[in-house]
Amino acid sequence: MTLLTADRAAQAVVPVQRRAVEPAAVPATAVGSAPAPLLRVAGVSLEYRTPERVVRATHRVDFDVYEADRFVLLGPSGCGKSTLLKAVAGFIAPIEGEIVLGGVPVREPGPDRIVVFQEFDQLPPWKTVAQNVVFPLRASGVLGRREAEARARHYIDKVGLSQFADSYPHQLSGGMKQRVAIARALAMQPKILLMDEPFAALDALTRRKMQEELLALWDEVRFTLLFVTHSIEEALVVGNRVALLSPHPGRVRAEVNSHDFDLHSVGSSAFQEAVQRLHERLFESDPNAAPGTPAAPR
Ligand SMILES: Nc1ncnc2c1ncn2[C@@H]1O[C@H](COP(=O)(O)OP(=O)(O)O)[C@@H](O)[C@H]1O
Numbered sequence: 001m002t003l004l005t006a007d008r009a010a011q012a013v014v015p016v017q018r019r020a021v022e023p024a025a026v027p028a029t030a031v032g033s034a035p036a037p038l039l040r041v042a043g044v045s046l047e048y049r050t051p052e053r054v055v056r057a058t059h060r061v062d063f064d065v066y067e068a069d070r071f072v073l074l075g076p077s078g079c080g081k082s083t084l085l086k087a088v089a090g091f092i093a094p095i096e097g098e099i100v101l102g103g104v105p106v107r108e109p110g111p112d113r114i115v116v117f118q119e120f121d122q123l124p125p126w127k128t129v130a131q132n133v134v135f136p137l138r139a140s141g142v143l144g145r146r147e148a149e150a151r152a153r154h155y156i157d158k159v160g161l162s163q164f165a166d167s168y169p170h171q172l173s174g175g176m177k178q179r180v181a182i183a184r185a186l187a188m189q190p191k192i193l194l195m196d197e198p199f200a201a202l203d204a205l206t207r208r209k210m211q212e213e214l215l216a217l218w219d220e221v222r223f224t225l226l227f228v229t230h231s232i233e234e235a236l237v238v239g240n241r242v243a244l245l246s247p248h249p250g251r252v253r254a255e256v257n258s259h260d261f262d263l264h265s266v267g268s269s270a271f272q273e274a275v276q277r278l279h280e281r282l283f284e285s286d287p288n289a290a291p292g293t294p295a296a297p298r
């Protein structure tokens with residue numbers, strides 16, 4: 001993690017591309033001669049259908065995630081962030097567009113995409129920390145018992161919980177439980193780690209500490225991360241690239257580079273200016289609002 005000069009920070013948050021409504025009009029990438037993206041989300045619209053109505057959660061969303069990216073989806077509550085993550089995880093199918101991971105269209109959930117949620121109760125309470133991390137490794141048939149236990153120990157150590165390997169979730173703080181969830185996800189060595197507001201329920205100090213730890217972990221392991229948040233500050237700190245989503249239904253308004261920011265930049269004026277710019281961009285009214293919002297009656 002680097003400490004920034006104000007000059008570098010001032011350049012960090014610049015829109016790298018304006019998004020058009022039609023996916024075909026979107027350039028493949030702003031990175032130039034970059035390799036093929038690990039994850040391609042192209043023209044993805046997602047809907048919930050109930051007997052009474054259709055709710056469009058996202059409208060023709062495009063973004064590419066490259067290996068070792070920390071890509072953040074930033075948008076107000078209800079704009080479809082969780083729905084997008086569920087679609088990448090394979091729980092929901094797009095009504096248009098496609099999601100491709102490593103060249104293969106996503107059609108169902110798989111061990112190559114692991115989600116960490118906000119909730120603290122995502123760990124079965126009757127399993128110890130070690131058992132929680134071992135379980136998916138064994139259940140998915142990835143590893144035999146001894147290898148699974150060794151790998152679990154490795155990742156529990158990485159998140160600093162070795163001393164708590166035999167503790168039960170109810171004996172841990174909220175932050176510690178999230179560390180277990182992160183260790184459990186990373187132990188599966190997924191192609192991409194999906195995190196849905198994982199720190200939103202934590203107190204401010206713990207949240208900051210968890211952001212710091214996540215970045216340190218990324219420095220060490222270099223996993224690919226797709227991270228959802230409604231916090232502008234968190235997006236700038238955690239992400240190297242940030243996609244701004246419009247309010248419901250979510251559409252990508254802009255993509256910004258944020259790789260020069262980290263927790264050390266938070267107090268700087270450049271950081272605060274970046275926050276302000278993103279805030280204005282997020283909440284400005286959208287002249288191209290998609291039809292049928294917020295909900296189209298059937
Ligand atoms: N199971 C569901 N059935 C119907 N509508 C839903 C369901 N889940 C979410 N929605 C709606 O889809 C939209 C996007 O929700 P969500 O993806 O949870 O937003 P975010 O995570 O950005 O807060 C919201 O309008 C929400 O009310």
Ligand SMILES: [Mg+2]
Binds near residue numbers: 081082083196
């Ligand atoms: Mg959500």
